[in-house]
Amino acid sequence: MGWVSIEALNVAYGERRVLDDVSLRIPRGSLVAVLGPSGCGKTTLLRAVAGLLPVTSGTITVGGRLVTGPGVQRAPEKRGMGWVPQDASLFPHLSVGENIGFGLPRTRQSDDLYCEPGETAGGLFAGVTRRRRAARSRLTAPLPASPRAGARRDESGTTGTDHLTPVPITPDRSRQTSRAARIAELATLVGLAELVDRAPSQLSGGQAQRVSLARALAPRPDLMLLDEPFAALDPLLRAALRTEVAALLRGQHNTSLLVTHDQEEALSLADFVAVMRGGEILQFGTPADVYERPVDPWVAGFVGDTVELNGVWQGGRVDCGLGSLPADWMGAASAPADGTPVLVLLRPEWLTLAAPSTERQTDAVTTAIAYAGHDALVSFTLAGGLVVRARVAAPDLPRLGDRLTLGVRQNALAYPVA
Amino acid sequence: MTELLIPPLETDAPPPPRAPGRYRFGAPAWLLVLAALCAATAAIPLVYLVVRTTEAGLTELLDTLVRPRVLQLTVNTVLLAGAVTLSCLVLGTICAWILTRIRLPFQRTLLLVSALPLAVPSYLAAYGWLVWFPQLHGFWASWFVMTMVCAPYVTLPVATALRGASADLESVARTLGRGPLRAFAAATWPQIRPAAIAGALLVCLYSLSDFGLVSMLRFQTLTWGINAAYGASFDRNQAALLALVLVVLALVVVAGERRSRRQVGSVPGRSTMPARPPGRYGAIYMAVLLAAPLAGVVVPVVGLLSRLLEAETLRAIDVPRLIEAIGATLGLALAAAVVAVLVALPIAALAARYRGRLVAVIEAVGFLGHALPGIVVGLSLVFFALAAVPMVYQTSVVLVFAYVVLFMPRAIGSVRSGIAAVPPSLGDVSRMLGLSPFQAWWRVTARLALPGIAIGALLVAISAMKELPATLLLRPTGVSTLATELWSRTALFEFGAAAPYAAALVLVAMVPAVLLSGIRGTAREN
Numbered sequence: 001m002g003w004v005s006i007e008a009l010n011v012a013y014g015e016r017r018v019l020d021d022v023s024l025r026i027p028r029g030s031l032v033a034v035l036g037p038s039g040c041g042k043t044t045l046l047r048a049v050a051g052l053l054p055v056t057s058g059t060i061t062v063g064g065r066l067v068t069g070p071g072v073q074r075a076p077e078k079r080g081m082g083w084v085p086q087d088a089s090l091f092p093h094l095s096v097g098e099n100i101g102f103g104l105p106r107t108r109q110s111d112d113l114y115c116e117p118g119e120t121a122g123g124l125f126a127g128v129t130r131r132r133r134a135a136r137s138r139l140t141a142p143l144p145a146s147p148r149a150g151a152r153r154d155e156s157g158t159t160g161t162d163h164l165t166p167v168p169i170t171p172d173r174s175r176q177t178s179r180a181a182r183i184a185e186l187a188t189l190v191g192l193a194e195l196v197d198r199a200p201s202q203l204s205g206g207q208a209q210r211v212s213l214a215r216a217l218a219p220r221p222d223l224m225l226l227d228e229p230f231a232a233l234d235p236l237l238r239a240a241l242r243t244e245v246a247a248l249l250r251g252q253h254n255t256s257l258l259v260t261h262d263q264e265e266a267l268s269l270a271d272f273v274a275v276m277r278g279g280e281i282l283q284f285g286t287p288a289d290v291y292e293r294p295v296d297p298w299v300a301g302f303v304g305d306t307v308e309l310n311g312v313w314q315g316g317r318v319d320c321g322l323g324s325l326p327a328d329w330m331g332a333a334s335a336p337a338d339g340t341p342v343l344v345l346l347r348p349e350w351l352t353l354a355a356p357s358t359e360r361q362t363d364a365v366t367t368a369i370a371y372a373g374h375d376a377l378v379s380f381t382l383a384g385g386l387v388v389r390a391r392v393a394a395p396d397l398p399r400l401g402d403r404l405t406l407g408v409r410q411n412a413l414a415y416p417v418a
Numbered sequence: 419m420t421e422l423l424i425p426p427l428e429t430d431a432p433p434p435p436r437a438p439g440r441y442r443f444g445a446p447a448w449l450l451v452l453a454a455l456c457a458a459t460a461a462i463p464l465v466y467l468v469v470r471t472t473e474a475g476l477t478e479l480l481d482t483l484v485r486p487r488v489l490q491l492t493v494n495t496v497l498l499a500g501a502v503t504l505s506c507l508v509l510g511t512i513c514a515w516i517l518t519r520i521r522l523p524f525q526r527t528l529l530l531v532s533a534l535p536l537a538v539p540s541y542l543a544a545y546g547w548l549v550w551f552p553q554l555h556g557f558w559a560s561w562f563v564m565t566m567v568c569a570p571y572v573t574l575p576v577a578t579a580l581r582g583a584s585a586d587l588e589s590v591a592r593t594l595g596r597g598p599l600r601a602f603a604a605a606t607w608p609q610i611r612p613a614a615i616a617g618a619l620l621v622c623l624y625s626l627s628d629f630g631l632v633s634m635l636r637f638q639t640l641t642w643g644i645n646a647a648y649g650a651s652f653d654r655n656q657a658a659l660l661a662l663v664l665v666v667l668a669l670v671v672v673a674g675e676r677r678s679r680r681q682v683g684s685v686p687g688r689s690t691m692p693a694r695p696p697g698r699y700g701a702i703y704m705a706v707l708l709a710a711p712l713a714g715v716v717v718p719v720v721g722l723l724s725r726l727l728e729a730e731t732l733r734a735i736d737v738p739r740l741i742e743a744i745g746a747t748l749g750l751a752l753a754a755a756v757v758a759v760l761v762a763l764p765i766a767a768l769a770a771r772y773r774g775r776l777v778a779v780i781e782a783v784g785f786l787g788h789a790l791p792g793i794v795v796g797l798s799l800v801f802f803a804l805a806a807v808p809m810v811y812q813t814s815v816v817l818v819f820a821y822v823v824l825f826m827p828r829a830i831g832s833v834r835s836g837i838a839a840v841p842p843s844l845g846d847v848s849r850m851l852g853l854s855p856f857q858a859w860w861r862v863t864a865r866l867a868l869p870g871i872a873i874g875a876l877l878v879a880i881s882a883m884k885e886l887p888a889t890l891l892l893r894p895t896g897v898s899t900l901a902t903e904l905w906s907r908t909a910l911f912e913f914g915a916a917a918p919y920a921a922a923l924v925l926v927a928m929v930p931a932v933l934l935s936g937i938r939g940t941a942r943e944n
Contacts, residue, residue: 089847
C-alpha cells in the first residue's frame with residue numbers, strides 16, 4: 001500500500017466529469033508525476049488532494065489518515081500538505097523570510113520558537129494551535145521507517161490511538177528549533193540565504209519559485225503538491241531548476257505529487273509517472289515503463305516521438321514496411337491469431353543505420369533531416385514510399401539522398417488496430 | 419453623479435485579467451445569501467417607487483403621463499441630456515487626443531488640471547457663474563455649464579484608452595493610403611470607442627439626474643419638476659410619477675450603453691503613437707484643453723472668492739452655523755462611507771471571485787444606485803419611511819441609507835477590483851500553510867485589498883458630502899449640510915451669504931480627495 005492512496009476519485013462540475021474513477025498510490029518518499037495535456041484534469045486532481053475543491057466521491061488517505069472520504073472533507077489547512085503553485089504566489093506584503101515562515105506556528109508565549117510537531121514550547125499550555133493538533137494527529141498513524149520519521153518516532157510510540165487522546169509530552173530542549181532558525185535553514189537550503197529581507201517583487205522568477213518551495217517545505221508537510229511549478233519559467237532556467245528541486249525533494253525524503261504537461265520533465269524527475277487523459281489515468285509506472293511499454297498508441301505519442309507502421313501479426317513477429325520484426329503484443333487480450341492486422345510502433349531511436357548491403361532489399365533513402373545539435377530526426381523513405389523517422393546521433397548523420405539499410409534494435413510494439 | 423478628483427485606478431494601468439481570478443466552483447451559499455441581502459437594500463427605492471406609483475391606478479397614470487406639463491419636462495430633460503452628452507463626447511475626445519498625441523509642456527499637470535472640474539459639484543459651478551452673471555438662465559446656460567463640468571468624464575477614459583491603443587493599426591492604415599483623419603477613424607476609433615461610450619454614459623446619467631445646476635439656472639427638467647411637485651405637497655402622486663419617468667429614462671440610457679458595448683478584440687500591437695510637437699497650433703490646443711477647467715473651476719472659484727473676501731460677507735459669517743453644517747456634512751459622509759463599504763463588501767467579494775447568472779444579477783442590483791437619480795431615491799425613501807418605518811422618518815438613518823443606495827456602486831467597484839487584484843492562489847497557499855478560511859481572508863486577502871477598500875470608502879464620503887437633492891428631501895428637521903445651505907442661499911440670490919458654505923464645501927471635500935491621491939500613490943508604488 002502506498003503512503004498516499006487515492007481510491008476511485010470522482011469530481012464533476014455539474015454534468016461534466018473532470019475526474020473519472022481516478023486511483024493512484026504514491027509510495028513514501030517518492031516523487032510521482034501526473035502527466036497529461038492541458039484540460040485533462042490533472043490540476044483538478046491536485047486541488048482535490050489538497051482539499052481545495054470538493055470531490056463527488058472517492059477517498060484519499062495520507063499515511064493512513066483519511067482526509068477525503070464519505071462524509072469526511074478535511075479542510076486544506078488541516079491536511080498537512082505543502083502546495084507549490086504554478087506562479088509562486090508569494091505574499092507581496094511580506095518579506096522573503098516572512099513568506100518562508102508563514103506556515104510555521106507562532107506560539108503565544110514565545111513568538112519565535114518553532115517546535116517539531118508534537119512538542120510544546122515553554123510549557124504545557126503553550127501554543128496548542130490547530131496546526132499543532134493536526135500535526136500530532138498525523139503521528140498517530142503507523143509510520144514506515146524512514147530517515148525523516150526518525151525524529152518523531154518516540155512520540156509515535158502510541159500508535160493507533162484516537163487523535164483526541166493527549167500525546168505524552170516529552171520536552172526536549174535540544175530539538176527545539178527557533179522559528180528564525182528554521183527560516184534561515186530553508187533559505188539556505190534553496191540557496192537564497194542572503195535574500196531573506198527582500199520583498200518578493202525584487203526576485204526573479206526562478207528565485208520566487210524557490211521561495212515558494214521553501215515556504216511549502218517549512219512546516220514539514222507529509223505530502224508536497226507541485227502544480228506545474230516550472231511552467232512559467234524560461235526554458236533554460238526551467239531545466240536547471242527542476243533537477244535542483246528534484247534533488248532537494250529527494251534530499252528531504254519528501255513524498256511529492258507533481259503535475260505537469262511536459263513529458264521531458266515528468267520522465268526525468270519522477271520515480272513514477274501517471275499519464276492522464278480526459279479525467280482518467282491511462283498508465284501508471286516508472287518513466288522507463290511508460291516510455292518503452294506505453295499501454296496504447298496515444299500514450300506512446302504523448303510521452304515521445306513514435307514511428308507508426310501497419311503490419312500483420314505472425315506469431316511473435318510482425319511483417320511491416322521494415323521487414324519482419326520481433327514484436328511484443330501490447331493489447332489487453334492475449335496475442336491474436338496469425339495474420340491479424342496490427343499497428344506496429346517503434347521509437348525513432350530504436351532504428352539503427354547500417355551501410356547499404358547488396359543482399360537486403362529493405363534499404364531506405366534519406367529524404368529530410370531535422371537537425372537539433374546533439375542529434376537529429378532523420379526521415380527515410382522506404383521502398384514502398386513509406387516514410388519513417390529515426391533519431392540519429394550527430395556524428396553518424398547521413399547526408400540527404402544517402403541510401404542506407406535500417407535495422408531495429410529492440411522488439412517492436414504491436415497494438416490492436418483501432 | 420460621480421465627482422472624482424483623480425481618475426480612477428484603472429486609468430493608470432490596464433486592469434488585471436479577471437478570468438484567472440475566478441474559481442470554477444459555485445460560491446458558498448452563505449456568501450450568496452449575504453450578498454443578495456445587501457444588494458436587495460439597493461433595490462428598495464426603485465421597487466417601492468414602482469409599487470407606490472402603480473397603486474394610483476393605471477388609467478390615472480396614463481392620464482397624468484400625457485399632460486402637456488409632464489411632456490414638456492420630459493422633452494426638456496432629454497434635450498439637455500442629449501446635447502450635453504454630444505458636446506462632452508466631442509470636446510472630451512478632442513481633449514484626450516491633444517493630451518496623448520501632442521507634446522505639450524507640463525503634460526502631467528495638464529492631465530490633472532483637466533480632471534479638476536470633476537471635483538466641483540454642478541451646483542457650485544452654477545453658483546460661480548451666477549455670481550458673475552446673475553441673469554444667466556435657461557437651456558443654453560445649463561448646457562454650457564454642464565458641458566464644462568462633465569467633459570472630464572469623457573476626457574479621462576478616452577485618454578487612457580488612447581494611451582493603450584496600438585498605433586500599429588493606424589500606421590498600417592496610413593501606409594495603405596488613408597489620410598490622418600480617416601486612418602484615425604478606421605484604426606484607432608474602434609479601440610477607444612468603448613471608453614468614449616462609457617464616459618458618455620456617465621455624462622448622460624449625470625445630466626439626467628442633475629438637480630442643483632438646473633434649478634439654479636432655472637431650466638425646468640424632470641428633477642426640478644419632482645422637487646416642485648413634492649414641495650407643493652398636495653400632489654405627491656405627480657412627484658412619484660415624474661420620478662418614475664426619470665428612472666425609466668436613466669435605465670434606457672444604461673441599457674443602450676450595454677447593448678452598444680461590443681466586445682472589442684484587443685489588438686496585439688505594442689507600440690504606441692509617439693507624441694509630436696505642437697507646431698504653430700500650440701496655442702489653440704492649449705485653449706481647447708483649458709476651456710473646461712477654466713469654465714468649470716476657475717470662473718466659479720474666483721467668483722466664490724471674490725464674494726467671500728468682501729468685507730460685508732466676512733462680517734456676516736454665522737460661525738456657529740457654519741461649524742454645525744461642517745460637522746453634519748462630515749458626520750453624515752463618514753457614516754455613509756462606513757455603511758456603504760460594509761454593505762458592498764459581500765457583493766464585491768462575490769463578484770471578484772465567482773461568476774454565474776445569480777452573481778451577475780446580484781452585482782447588477784448592487785449597481786442600481788448608479789442609474790438612480792438622487793432626487794428619485796430621496797423621494798422614494800420619503801414614501802418608504804413614512805409607510806414602512808415611520809419612526810426613522812426625518813432622522814439621519816434614512817439619509818445615510820439614501821447615500822448608501824446612491825453611492826454603493828462606487829464602493830463595490832473599487833472594493834471588487836481591490837479583491838480581484840489579489841490572486842486567489844494566495845488564498846489557496848495560505849490555506850495549505852495552515853490558515854482557516856477567515857484567517858486567510860483577514861491576513862492575506864483583506865490585507866492586500868485594503869487600499870481598494872479605503873478608496874471605496876473615500877469615494878463614497880466625497881460623493882455624500884456633495885449630494886444635494888436627496889439631502890434636501892431627507893435631512894432631519896433642523897439639520898443642514900454645506901450643500902443644502904449653499905443651495906438655499908443661492909436660490910434666494912444671497913450670493914454673499916452662500917460664499918462661506920461654498921468655500922467650506924470645497925475645502926472639506928478636498929480632505930478625502932487628498933487622502934485618495936495618497937492611497938493611489940502608494941498603491942502605484944507597490
